[in-house]
Amino acid sequence: MLKMFARAAGVLLGTAGLALMLGVSPVAAQERLAIGGSVAGDLVDGDSTLSSGEYVDVYTFEGRAGQQVTVSMTSGDVDAYVMLRGPAGFAEENDDRDAGLTDAQVSVRLPANGTYRIQATTYQPGETGRYRIAVVEGGASTTAQGGGAVTVGAPNRGQLLDGDGRLPAGEYVDRWILNGTPGQAYVAQLNTGDFDAYLFVRGEGLEADNDDDTSGRGSTNSRLEFVMPEDGQVVLSATSYRGEETGAYTLMVDEAGTQTASVGTPVSGGRLRLGQVVNGDLAEGDSTLRSGEYTQVFTLSGSAGDQIDLQMVSANFDPYLFITGPDDFSAANDDDPSGENGVNSRLIVTLPSDGDYQVYATSYAPGESGDFRLTANRASGSAIAQAETALASRVPAFETGIDMNGSLADGDQALPDGEYADRYTFQGRAGERIALTVESGQFDTYLFVRGPGGFSSDNDDGPDGTNSRIDAVLPADGEYTVTVTSYGPGETGRYRFVAGPSLGTPRQAGVQGGTRVFAVMVGISDYGGTGDLAYTADDALKLAEALRREGVLNPASITLTDADATVDGVREAFAEVAAQAGPNDIFLFFYSGHGAQHPGSFNPNEPDSRYETIALRDGEITDTEMAELFGTLDTRLAMIVLDSCFSGGFARNVVSRPGVIGLFSSEEDLTSQVAGKFEAGGYLAHFLRTGLSGEANMDGDDMITAGELTTYLRRKFAAEVSDVGAETIDGQRSYQNLVVDRGGVQVDDVVIRIAAR
Known part of the structure; x- marks a missing residue:
């Protein structure tokens, strides 16, 4: 929308x-x-x-x-x-x-x-x-199949078809009603080989979403666990990750912990038992991972402490094996770490909990096919010792560190979008603070690290522009993989890679914590019955609640929604809050609602001869007027966050003095969409809230820096908004893009200190 x-x-x-x-x-x-x-x-x-x-x-x-x-x-x-x-x-x-x-x-x-x-x-x-x-x-008489009452413990089959209802962003959707026992935990899984599944549940005081499983190479099926609210009814929405996707699916719902019809039952593969040998075949028509590899999924029941030896062998392709399960458990293997089994895959794992685990038999590269043999056995003591010895000899520890020169070149392994990549594997310990840097004068570096428990951290720009840096606190013992790559596909050149323990005091340790965010938060859904928007007023209310919950929102902050969000009301709130914010504080102006663009006389700040506005209940505030308001601030740092059409046009006006960050949901000549999938008025509003609630705290030090926040937002936009349509005021079509202008604010400058986890 x-x-x-x-x-x-x-x-x-x-x-x-x-x-x-x-x-x-x-x-x-x-x-x-x-x-x-x-x-x-x-x-x-x-x-x-x-x-x-x-x-x-x-x-x-x-x-x-x-x-x-x-x-x-x-x-x-x-x-x-x-x-x-x-x-x-x-x-x-x-x-x-x-x-x-x-x-x-x-x-x-x-x-x-x-x-x-x-x-x-x-x-x-x-x-x-x-x-x-x-x-x-009553229901529609239509060819669309799906929706209705959920049968617990049995397959609920449906189809997304042209003619189904749609979400505001254009995805087809079937809605299923589940009547159950208040307080009972349920598990729902949406399985399909035809499209990238997306599942969400809504009920009294309940909202939860899931795109893919927790594995870094996760399938395109969706899985949710939730507790039935007091009224005993929820709505499950079966939809797709992108608009216009169609196809057949199965919705499985069961009480958590029961085995009547396991919600972990995969689309293909079946159940895998210890001591069993499975002969399979990866072929066109199988389910695929998002990166294009065919996969067959098997369900393995296990108990906490079980040590399992999984092996996958094929003469036709390079096998890849991974497993996911309860407590966000995941482990993966490309080649047998002992070196005795060539390119075949072997995993020796210790299961953390009782329950069902999903074993994914797939290939190293997209499109590979052929026969394979999969075995599952209890791991012998000698196999465990051999695996541990092989791992210790192959993988350095972060505490040992590395300082080396490398290069990205034609012929290197490439990521799905075409970027060349070098990978390094390290052993890490829970609670260990690490620092990773990549420097290059020949290409724009990009760095990311993946590890146990779904750990993930990325960085594009480090302190020196095109260099990259990650500071992180490791969540668990285990093996971590660091990938050195480039921001754009096909970039080549030499680099220096340094990895090891982080030394010294965390950056900007002197920045004060507590209620230092002085905010004016504005959201308008009700425009008087015409031009109404979904969820935009909630954006402001939810952001205020999230900041308050993190212990950073100053009581002087003001939230204005709907009829209260007038031009005079916003100006007065801005002046009142700004007057109380001092040089150790951060000032935040947030807006979610309509934006407009109007023709104007040419001036250096408006090379397109158009100026942008935010549309309040009784009028508009222009980009020039907003710059004048920000000129009255005397704070450590100020942020303007606008989730509205054409909002990027505010950047050159407002981000014109030191200490101001601008975050805008779209470029200055393009529209923004309502994020209906997340029940949010906008994608930027939704991800700003989740980021400031802790998800952007990539290094675990409870300080969210400008670099962490902007990297988090860019990553979320790349994953969720890259194919969301936008258009100019003249009707030319494009895609919605995040606009970030940090001005003079450095990537290591702390935005907020959140509550310690």
Whole structure:
């Protein structure tokens, strides 16, 4: 959903003042409908329009929480498009009811009591003609398969198809209702070989999401564990990682700890037992890892302390073996560490807990296929000793360290996107503080490290621009793999790599902790009934709660949402909070809502002759006015975070003095989308909150630096937003990109001290 007054947001254009200023038509009249009724309508020249030119009629009806409703729009004259909006930021829309047809249909279970708004419009601007809108109680009559009541302990099969309901970001979705025992723990797994699965659960006081399993080479299936809330009902949404993905899937739900129909049962492979030899075949049509390798998945039941010897042998491809399980357990092996088994794979592991483990039989490189043999046995004492000896002789320890020169060159192993990579493996100990640096004058370095328990840390730019540095506290004993690579594909050249224990005092140890964040947080979902957005007011409220929970939010901070977020209200809040923030403090201005762009006279700060604004309830604040507000600050550090369309245009105005960081959800000429998948008003808002809540604390020292925060945000945008569409105000299409402007703030400058973990 675009965070501007645009058709893609599924809303009509703003307040009357904003509508006139942006050159759009006035708000459409609304006609009431009763559930079970229908009405004929006519889209004609002179009707109200969405900003991209489609005519629109608006209807409302009253619904109740949990009610299943189907809204259909049929027409022989136009390609129908129907959008449904309601309380608590509810949003659904549909273009084609069935593949190849031009009718539209939305079938949903309503989340709350209240008034729901139907917008009857067209797929293309300027289409006119007659149509009929019908609202009925119950599910849709459609070719889409999936959704309904969950059967616990048995496969619930469905399909994502054209014609299914969609999330605001465009992914097809089937919703399943699970009625269960309050307080009971459940496990849900979404399995498919047709698309990259995404599963989320919502209930009273419950929200949880999962994309892939916890392994660094994890499958594209999804798995969630949750506790049933007090009302005994949750909604499980089966969807995909990207828009337009379709295919068959199986949803397995079981009570945690039961064995009736294990939710760990993979799409292919079956159950693996100790002493068993499995002859398998990797082939086209098997499930694949995200990086393209075919895989077969086997379920192995084990107990805490079991020592297991897994071996995978093939004469047709280079085997790769890994295992995941309870307590975020994961281990992987490319080649037998003893060196006696060539390129075949062998894993000797000690299981941490009782439960089901998933054993992935796959290949080292994408697309490899052929016969293989997989065995699972209890590990003998000699095998364990041999593995430990081989590992100790092969892998240096971080405390020993390394200082060496290397080079990236044609012919090196390459990452999936084409970057050459060198890998180094170390032994680490829980609690050990390490420092890793890569320096090069010939290419832009990129450094990342992976280890036990899903440990992961990345860095692009270190203190010297194109060099990289990682400071980390290791979470567990075990083997860690460090990858030296480049920021862009195909880069080559020499580098110096230094790894070892971190010495000296943690950076900026003198930065004071406590309630040092003085914040003005603004979020607007309710624009008076027109131009409304989903979740954006919650962005401000959730950020305030997260900072308060971390013990960093000063009580002088102010949160403004919806009707309170006026131009004067924001200016007064800014002045009030800024006056109380001193030279040891950080000032944060956060905004989630609509943004706009307007033509203006040329000046050096606006080379495109356009200026950008944030749209408040009764008017706008421009980028120039925001710069004037920031000019009144006297703080150690200041941050402006805008999650709105065209927000990147604020960078050159506001980030013009020392000590200011700017984070913007999109470039200055592009729109931003609502992050419906995360039930957030924007991707930047969501990841800022999770980052400042501790996820950006990459080195575990409880100080989040500018480098850690921006690296975390860039990584999250690369993973979650790289294929999210955006467009210019003239309708040119592109993709949403994060804009970071650190100005004079260094990567090692501390943003906040969070509560000690």
